[in-house]
Amino acid sequence: MPETWLLALMGGVLIGLASGGFYLLAGEIAGITGVVRRALSGPERGWRVAFLSGMIVAALIWLATADVAAATAGLEKLSLPVLITAGLLVGIGTDLGNGCTSGHGVCGLSRFSLRSLVAVAVFMAVAVLTVWLVRHGGLA
C-alpha cells in the first residue's frame, strides 16, 4: 500500500487532469457546485448529468473492487443533525459564493482568479477555525 501522501498526490493529479482537461476540450469549468446546481435545473443540463454519472460510475467501480470503509472513514460517526446542518450550510454557502473546493479551489486557482483565491482563503480559514472549535474549544 503506497504512502497516504502519494495516494493524495495521485488523486490530486487525476482531479487536475479532469478539471483542466475538461476546460481544454469542452470549455467548461468543472466546479461540482455549479454542476450539481445546473444539473437540477437550468439550460444545458446534458453534460452536467453526464459528468455526475461519470463520478457515480467511478464510485460504483470502487464499491465493487476497493475498500469502501477506508474511503468513507468518519462518515459513519456523523450524526443526523450534524449531517443536515452541514449539508444546509454547504448548499447555501456554495450557491451564494458560486463555488466550492473544486470550482474556486482547483479551477479558480489554476486560472489565477483573484476572486477564487479570496474565496479559498476565507473558506479554508473558517473550516480550520470550525474544526478547532469543535475538537478543542469545548463544542464537542
Added chain:
Amino acid sequence: MKIAIAFLAGLTFGFGLLVSGMSSPDKVLSFLDLAGAWDPSLAFVMGGAVLTATPLFLLAKRRAQPLVGAVYDDPERLTIDRKLLIGAVLFGLGWGLAGICPGPAVVDLILAPGKAAAFMIAMVAGITFSARLRKAEA
C-alpha cells in the same frame, strides 16, 4: 461528443476523490485540524490538482476556442463582493463541521447511501433556498 467527454472527466474526477482520500470525512477533518494530530496529506491533493490543471488552463487560453463547442464558458462574476464572502464563510462552517464538500458528497452517495443521502438532501435544500433568495432579491 461533449457528453462523452463530460462522462470521462467525471469518471476521472470521481476516481481522483476516492484515491486521494477526499471522500473520507476523517481524512478531511484531520487535515483541517491544525491543533490536533495534523494529517497534511490532503495538501497534496490540492497541490497536485492545481499543478496539473494550471498548464492545461494556460494551454486552453492560447486557443481561440475549446476542441468541442464554440466558446469557453468562463464565470461571469469577477468582483469580490459581500455574497462571495458570506458564501465562503457559510461553506467553511459546513465543511469544517462534517468534513464533506460537494464532490465527495456525490461519490459517498454510492459508497454510504444512508449518511451521505442526508447530507445531499440538505445540501440540495440549501441550494434551492439560496437560489430562491437570490431570485427574490434580483
